[in-house]
Amino acid sequence: MKILVVEDEKELRESIATLLKEENYLVEAAGDFNSAQDKLDIHVYDCVLLDINLPGGNGLDLLRELKQVNKETGIIILSARGSLDDKVTGLELGADDYLPKPFHMAELNARIKSLIRRKTLGGHHSIEISNLVIDVDQRTVAIDGQQITLNKKEFEILMYLATNKNRLVNKSAIAAHVWGDYIDEANSFDFIYSQIKNLRKKLKDANAGVEIQAVYGVGYKLIEG
Amino acid sequence: MRVLNYTTSYMAVILLLIIPMWAGLFYYAMLDEIYDSIDDGLDNRKGLIIRKAALDSTILNKTDYNETDYTVKLISESAAKSFHDLYLDTMMYMENEQDYEPVRMLRTVFLHEEKYYELDVATSMVEEDDLLKELLFALIWLYAGLIATILLVNNFVLRRIWKPFYTLIKYLKNFRLETPSIPVHETKIDEFRQLNEAVLKMLKRNIEVYSSQKEFIENASHELQTPLAISINKLESLASSGSLSEEQSALLSSALENLERLTRLNRSLLLLSKIENRQFINTEKININQIIKRNISDFEDQLNYKQQTIRLTEMDTIYMNLNTDLADILITNLIKNAIIHSPNGGDIHVEIAANHLTISNSPMEGSLSEERIFDRFYKDHSSNLSTGLGLAIAHAITDMFGISIKYRFEERHIFTLQFPQK
Numbered sequence: 137m138k139i140l141v142v143e144d145e146k147e148l149r150e151s152i153a154t155l156l157k158e159e160n161y162l163v164e165a166a167g168d169f170n171s172a173q174d175k176l177d178i179h180v181y182d183c184v185l186l187d188i189n190l191p192g193g194n195g196l197d198l199l200r201e202l203k204q205v206n207k208e209t210g211i212i213i214l215s216a217r218g219s220l221d222d223k224v225t226g227l228e229l230g231a232d233d234y235l236p237k238p239f240h241m242a243e244l245n246a247r248i249k250s251l252i253r254r255k256t257l258g259g260h261h262s263i264e265i266s267n268l269v270i271d272v273d274q275r276t277v278a279i280d281g282q283q284i285t286l287n288k289k290e291f292e293i294l295m296y297l298a299t300n301k302n303r304l305v306n307k308s309a310i311a312a313h314v315w316g317d318y319i320d321e322a323n324s325f326d327f328i329y330s331q332i333k334n335l336r337k338k339l340k341d342a343n344a345g346v347e348i349q350a351v352y353g354v355g356y357k358l359i360e361g
Numbered sequence: 362m363r364v365l366n367y368t369t370s371y372m373a374v375i376l377l378l379i380i381p382m383w384a385g386l387f388y389y390a391m392l393d394e395i396y397d398s399i400d401d402g403l404d405n406r407k408g409l410i411i412r413k414a415a416l417d418s419t420i421l422n423k424t425d426y427n428e429t430d431y432t433v434k435l436i437s438e439s440a441a442k443s444f445h446d447l448y449l450d451t452m453m454y455m456e457n458e459q460d461y462e463p464v465r466m467l468r469t470v471f472l473h474e475e476k477y478y479e480l481d482v483a484t485s486m487v488e489e490d491d492l493l494k495e496l497l498f499a500l501i502w503l504y505a506g507l508i509a510t511i512l513l514v515n516n517f518v519l520r521r522i523w524k525p526f527y528t529l530i531k532y533l534k535n536f537r538l539e540t541p542s543i544p545v546h547e548t549k550i551d552e553f554r555q556l557n558e559a560v561l562k563m564l565k566r567n568i569e570v571y572s573s574q575k576e577f578i579e580n581a582s583h584e585l586q587t588p589l590a591i592s593i594n595k596l597e598s599l600a601s602s603g604s605l606s607e608e609q610s611a612l613l614s615s616a617l618e619n620l621e622r623l624t625r626l627n628r629s630l631l632l633l634s635k636i637e638n639r640q641f642i643n644t645e646k647i648n649i650n651q652i653i654k655r656n657i658s659d660f661e662d663q664l665n666y667k668q669q670t671i672r673l674t675e676m677d678t679i680y681m682n683l684n685t686d687l688a689d690i691l692i693t694n695l696i697k698n699a700i701i702h703s704p705n706g707g708d709i710h711v712e713i714a715a716n717h718l719t720i721s722n723s724p725m726e727g728s729l730s731e732e733r734i735f736d737r738f739y740k741d742h743s744s745n746l747s748t749g750l751g752l753a754i755a756h757a758i759t760d761m762f763g764i765s766i767k768y769r770f771e772e773r774h775i776f777t778l779q780f781p782q783k
Binding site for chain 2: 145147148151154237238239240241289303304306308315316326327328330331351352353354355357
């Protein structure tokens with residue numbers, strides 16, 4: 137799986153590249169319009185993460201060219217402008233997703249995986265970790281083949297943590313992903329804890345081979361244990 | 362008081378002083394003229410009587426007025442020598458009026474056949490009190506006429522002259538920095554033209570400052586986004602490395618929490634300036650009830666966690682042309698605000714009536730400032746985690762779409778939204 141990161145901010149580009157390498161993708165990075173154009177001319181990527189504001193040009197132009205050459209490439213727009221125009225134009229031009237900056241790496245990871253799942257036609261989409269199987273299409277969870285009942289929020293949390301397996305997921309990233317964009321201004325994320333508590337109990341009761349670990353005050357991590 | 366009425370009232374007072382003074386002078390001048398004319402008449406009459414006496418000596422001993430207007434009596438030579446013509450104001454009984462009326466009398470002396478006679482010639486006077494009364498009426502009419510004229514002039518002429526001034530006032534009243542429009546008011550009057558120019562210059566300057574400030578906030582927020590995201594990412598990597606002591610984790614967690622807060626604050630500021638910069642243009646017909654219901658279900662977990670209950674009363678359905686995202690943010694912010702500022706176990710009531718939405722919640726503390734509650738960074742002391750921008754954003758959104766939002770405290774915090782009539 138080959139991914140191109142087009143992002144002019146060096147620190148962010150490197151952070152994204154590190155994340156993607158940890159997830160075992162082949163990663164290439166470009167910091168400006170021309171080098172991105174060169175790379176897109178030569179290689180075929182499964183997924184391109186595209187910043188709109190680039191030195192030397194507009195990311196939307198790259199998007200247009202890319203769509204003419206290779207329709208199969210999945211594209212996620214990363215825009216600091218956060219502008220609705222970018223979002224609308226980008227999606228009209230054929231981008232698959234739009235992630236406004238700033239974003240959590242866990243969220244980017246989840247978006248990429250979801251995009252790749254959508255692009256992989258046919259077959260059954262599921263996530264398997266130890267004896268835990270999450271059926272992405274049916275939205276069901278089974279442990280040792282036995283289905284367990286999760287409510288919508290619990291499923292979303294588990295799915296999100298499983299997508300980011302072994303990765304610390306910040307509380308506010310979970311809140312934004314599961315409860316929506318504007319909920320995170322709420323006073324505290326303590327209400328997430330009660331959902332996690334229920335989820336942990338259900339996993340434990342079913343003897344799941346995974347465990348949701350609390351990382352002191354910061355967030356949660358799903359590990360095989 | 363309007364400037365027109367102001368000048369009119371001044372004129373009224375000044376005229377009230379000037380007109381009686383003028384009336385007094387006029388009265389005496391008139392009287393003088395009248396006496397002069399009467400006296401001339403008496404003089405003429407005297408000549409006629411003396412000529413008549415020369416022809417008819419019977420009148421030389423006429424001591425009663427009877428049907429005529431004169432008397433004649435014989436006087437000594439010595440008295441006649443020291444005599445000068447005398448004009449007198451006196452009273453005389455008038456048959457027709459059955460009363461004493463003022464008369465003007467000429468007392469003079471003439472010589473006839475070596476004898477001196479005293480002649481009194483009288484003529485009826487204009488009645489002074491009648492004259493005064495007439496004059497007073499005339500003056501009242503004059504005064505009323507003048508005031509009426511001034512009012513008319515003010516209303517038709519001055520109003521026209523002052524029109525550019527009133528246009529400017531009206532324009533300034535409606536002027537808003539968020540939606541500036543530059544006035545073009547032509548006028549031939551120098552002062553008003555100068556005023557217009559000065560106001561225009563000042564407004565242009567204000568608009569410039571305002572928009573550059575807005576741009577600055579937006580740009581600053583943009584520039585802050587990436588470094589914030591990177592810092593958070595790096596600290597998250599550090600936290601997930603797993604080699605931290607509990608104490609270090611606590612420090613890290615606190616640093617992360619504050620960075621998250623800063624990110625939220627920054628995002629809210631950006632949103633606020635985007636709203637104020639009118640960057641959300643697309644609107645569509647929105648069902649407010651639906652948004653409210655969706656929000657209530659979105660906030661279910663938070664409500665459960667704080668053991669709060671929310672009650673929705675739908676008496677009507679509100680439709681309005683709004684930007685989808687902003688409508689959602691508006692409702693979210695108001696409901697979130699109610700949740701944050703209710704105590705654990707509190708309750709929230711949302712009531713939808715015709716063009717009218719009320720969100721109330723049980724309070725933690727007392728009333729908040731009705732004026733300042735929608736200001737940026739206005740906070741009560743209970744929530745140092747909130748950005749202090751939620752209600753400012755709500756206000757900016759309602760402002761943009763002509764919805765009125767008001768806060769009041771009646772045992773509960775009550776927010777009322779009045780949607781414009783269709």
